[in-house]
Amino acid sequence: MVGVLIDMKVRVLRNSLRGKAGVSFAIGGVVGLIAAIVGVVLIAVHDGGLTVGTDIASAIFAVWMLGWLFGPIFTGGGDETLRPENFALLPVRPHQLAVGLLGASLVGVSPTVTLLLFSGLLLVAIPAGLLTVVVAMVAVAAQLALVVLLSRVVIAGVGAVLGSRRGKDLGVLLGALVGLAYLPARAVLEQLGPIIVGQSSPALTATLRALPSGWGPNAVAAAAAHDWLPAVGWLLALGVLDALLVVAWSRLLVRRLTSGGSTAGPRRSGRRDARAPRRSLLPDSPLGAVIGKELTLWRRDAQRRTMMLVSIIIGLLLPAFSLTQSVGPSGMAFAALWIVVFATMQVSNLYGMDGSAVWQTLTTPGAARADVRGRQWAWALIVGPMAVLAALVLPGVTGATSSYPWVLALVPALLGAGAGTVLLASVESPYAMPSGKGRNPLGASNSGGGLAHIMRRMLLVLVQLAVAVPVLILLVLGSTGVLPAATWIATPFGVACGIGAAWWWGRRAYRRLELRGPEVLAVLRVSV
Amino acid sequence: MDVREIDHSERLTEHVRPGADTALTIDGFSKRFGETVAVDALSLTVPSGSFFGLVGPNGAGKTTALSMAVGLLRPDAGVARIFGHDVWADPVRAKEVVGVLPDGLSMPERLTGRELLTYTARLRGLDRGTAGERADELLRVLELTDADGTMVIDFSAGMRKKIGLATALIHAPKLLVLDEPFEAVDPVSASTIRTILQRFVAAGGSVVLSSHVMALVEALCDRVAVITHGQVVAAGTLSEVRGAGSLEDAFVHLVGGRVGGGEGLSWLAS
Numbered sequence: 001m002v003g004v005l006i007d008m009k010v011r012v013l014r015n016s017l018r019g020k021a022g023v024s025f026a027i028g029g030v031v032g033l034i035a036a037i038v039g040v041v042l043i044a045v046h047d048g049g050l051t052v053g054t055d056i057a058s059a060i061f062a063v064w065m066l067g068w069l070f071g072p073i074f075t076g077g078g079d080e081t082l083r084p085e086n087f088a089l090l091p092v093r094p095h096q097l098a099v100g101l102l103g104a105s106l107v108g109v110s111p112t113v114t115l116l117l118f119s120g121l122l123l124v125a126i127p128a129g130l131l132t133v134v135v136a137m138v139a140v141a142a143q144l145a146l147v148v149l150l151s152r153v154v155i156a157g158v159g160a161v162l163g164s165r166r167g168k169d170l171g172v173l174l175g176a177l178v179g180l181a182y183l184p185a186r187a188v189l190e191q192l193g194p195i196i197v198g199q200s201s202p203a204l205t206a207t208l209r210a211l212p213s214g215w216g217p218n219a220v221a222a223a224a225a226h227d228w229l230p231a232v233g234w235l236l237a238l239g240v241l242d243a244l245l246v247v248a249w250s251r252l253l254v255r256r257l258t259s260g261g262s263t264a265g266p267r268r269s270g271r272r273d274a275r276a277p278r279r280s281l282l283p284d285s286p287l288g289a290v291i292g293k294e295l296t297l298w299r300r301d302a303q304r305r306t307m308m309l310v311s312i313i314i315g316l317l318l319p320a321f322s323l324t325q326s327v328g329p330s331g332m333a334f335a336a337l338w339i340v341v342f343a344t345m346q347v348s349n350l351y352g353m354d355g356s357a358v359w360q361t362l363t364t365p366g367a368a369r370a371d372v373r374g375r376q377w378a379w380a381l382i383v384g385p386m387a388v389l390a391a392l393v394l395p396g397v398t399g400a401t402s403s404y405p406w407v408l409a410l411v412p413a414l415l416g417a418g419a420g421t422v423l424l425a426s427v428e429s430p431y432a433m434p435s436g437k438g439r440n441p442l443g444a445s446n447s448g449g450g451l452a453h454i455m456r457r458m459l460l461v462l463v464q465l466a467v468a469v470p471v472l473i474l475l476v477l478g479s480t481g482v483l484p485a486a487t488w489i490a491t492p493f494g495v496a497c498g499i500g501a502a503w504w505w506g507r508r509a510y511r512r513l514e515l516r517g518p519e520v521l522a523v524l525r526v527s528v
Numbered sequence: 529m530d531v532r533e534i535d536h537s538e539r540l541t542e543h544v545r546p547g548a549d550t551a552l553t554i555d556g557f558s559k560r561f562g563e564t565v566a567v568d569a570l571s572l573t574v575p576s577g578s579f580f581g582l583v584g585p586n587g588a589g590k591t592t593a594l595s596m597a598v599g600l601l602r603p604d605a606g607v608a609r610i611f612g613h614d615v616w617a618d619p620v621r622a623k624e625v626v627g628v629l630p631d632g633l634s635m636p637e638r639l640t641g642r643e644l645l646t647y648t649a650r651l652r653g654l655d656r657g658t659a660g661e662r663a664d665e666l667l668r669v670l671e672l673t674d675a676d677g678t679m680v681i682d683f684s685a686g687m688r689k690k691i692g693l694a695t696a697l698i699h700a701p702k703l704l705v706l707d708e709p710f711e712a713v714d715p716v717s718a719s720t721i722r723t724i725l726q727r728f729v730a731a732g733g734s735v736v737l738s739s740h741v742m743a744l745v746e747a748l749c750d751r752v753a754v755i756t757h758g759q760v761v762a763a764g765t766l767s768e769v770r771g772a773g774s775l776e777d778a779f780v781h782l783v784g785g786r787v788g789g790g791e792g793l794s795w796l797a798s
Binding site for chain 2: 284285286288289290292293296297300301354355356357359360361362363364365366367370371517518519521522525
């Protein structure tokens with residue numbers, strides 16, 4: 001079972017890694033490799049001896065465990081290369097399936113990189129003799145199984161709670177987060193590093209070692225001190241935890257396989273709005289119809305809801321995070337800008353989110369324009385109020401009232417630019433996403449392509465920010481006193497820039513859809 | 529969008545060119561995907577008012593040909609005309625008079641059946657009132673009224689076909705292009721769909737449908753084309769194509785098929 005599943009996973013990965021996907025896969029691998037090597041060096045190269053080595057290892061293991069835990073939540077479900085559904089009819093027990101899937105989960109870039117990093121513990125153990133190295137090897141294996149299992153169980157648990165399995169789209173977010181988390185991470189390291197190396201905070205090191213991620217290093221430390229009972233004890237504890245996680249995962253698998261296809265949202269819209277058409281403020285036109293449909297889908301589709309929610313949360317969290325940093329409290333005043341930028345990045349594949357439903361637009365004469373404009377309006381109607389609210393409230397609340405001119409000028413410019421780029425990107429480079437009830441056979445939904453998507457989103461944000469540049473120039477002119485009136489012109493100018501960008505890029509988008517509609521459909525009808 | 533304001537029946541007659549007595553003409557369609565030739569210089573004529581069946585084995589190119597005929601897939605070569613309007617050169621006129629039911633494509637899945645129908649109608653330029661009335665009537669006739677609070681994603685295969693047919697009908701087209709309309713549909717729903725289509729043809733509409741269920745095509749269609757390997761191997765009235773035997777015999781003979789399954793699998797239930 002395990003062997004067959006591993007073989008299957010390898011084949012699926014190999015088949016899905018041709019061409020562009022392969023390149024980004026390779027780049028991802030190189031980045032992971034560098035991270036692992038840095039980790040190994042941190043663990044093995046210092047003057048602190050074995051105790052400090054195991055302390056550093058337990059700290060780094062804790063960080064990676066957190067990565068395995070939270071990464072997949074942000075990336076929307078993690079590795080779904082092999083879907084449990086494909087094996088639902090096999091006559092095997094759930095825990096056998098869980099073990100098999102665990103084996104398959106160990107194949108891939110992330111587990112390999114993690115294994116490499118964890119092997120730093122072996123280097124720490126070598127000076128202490130052969131038996132310690134053996135303990136370290138067992139510890140590394142159990143530790144790797146722990147992070148993989150923990151991550152799968154958390155995904156399965158969260159998935160069961162949310163009732164949805166999202167595809168790779170949010171994976172891009174992780175890339176952005178990793179990039180943006182660099183500053184806080186460095187600050188944390190700068191503060192914690194000396195504490196761990198200098199053994200100056202027993203409470204911190206004790207906590208790190210008490211976490212399951214520290215159990216392996218504990219075993220190695222005990223073995224090196226010839227305390228064999230605790231060494232074996234820590235290893236046993238790891239093994240028991242792994243076994244418990246396998247049991248938990250198999251429970252969750254049973255639930256997933258027997259509870260039917262999740263529709264990721266309220267199953268019924270309710271009878272009350274079924275018959276009586278609600279009064280609507282939207283115009284009675286194709287444009288109004290599209291806006292209405294889009295607003296309904298934003299409300300009803302769990303995937304879309306999550307995207308918006310994540311944008312808001314990250315938009316608020318990032319500047320809040322910077323509160324603790326040197327940036328100062330003014331960061332929070334600009335949260336509105338972050339919300340708009342993330343809502344743009346998240347929603348760059350509007351047509352892909354609807355599966356192949358774009359055929360309807362293509363068979364309806366003149367519908368491309370209404371469709372693009374309607375989707376622009378719907379996006380702006382959802383993001384706009386939140387961003388404007390944040391722009392009006394947060395600078396006042398955080399006492400950074402001097403940032404009002406900046407926020408009020410930049411938010412409309414970025415909002416309009418976002419409404420333009422979102423549609424332009426959705427039409428120019430759509431990609432198929434797992435849709436419907438997600439029951440496609442062996443679709444490689446999560447292998448490769450991630451980096452290409454990150455780059456595409458970065459480009460998107462750059463284009464969006466370009467619209468803000470003239471507004472920024474005006475604001476700088478105003479604040480430096482070169483042209484004091486510029487501060488007050490900036491807001492209407494920002495509004496004008498936003499409207500212009502939304503209009504112009506929207507026009508490009510619907511013309512493109514009119515011209516290349518069949519090609520968009522051809523990309524989206526591929527099942528993933 | 530000015531065309532949308534015109535009354536529907538007027539618009540239809542206005543756009544039917546004088547002398548355009550064929551509902552659909554396909555002339556020299558070709559399409560290849562990489563090395564695979566899906567459709568190879570395929571030509572077809574569907575006279576106005578006919579009930580046209582396109583039959584062929586799996587992978588013969590039926591879906592590819594129909595997708596190209598309605599503007600969903602760009603042909604490598606060839607022209608399609610709907611009532612004289614070139615689908616690719618004059619798409620707006622052509623698309624106004626055709627209703628399409630594709631096979632295996634998604635719809636806005638998280639709309640209810642009623643929402644999907646009113647949305648489709650309004651996208652076509654109908655006003656809210658008309659859209660609502662037509663949606664009501666279609667849901668009733670297609671016996672989907674019980675499900676009008678259910679989202680499309682929760683529909684069964686048969687319900688999906690019926691709601692798809694309803695979206696194809698809601699703007700009162702002159703030509704229906706239906707890809708596998710009876711696939712996975714239960715007998716009761718199938719008979720509902722059949723009745724609707726027969727009434728549509730009796731009222732002057734034209735239907736092109738693809739299928740690989742010979743008995744059904746034989747019972748419904750007055751004209752048939754058999755395609756295999758992307759080419760038309762026989763076309764004409766039903767009696768011309770099937771000759772003295774049944775359509776199924778003619779089909780197996782035409783596509784050069786050999787009925788398999790007679791050998792091997794000796795280990796099965798021995």
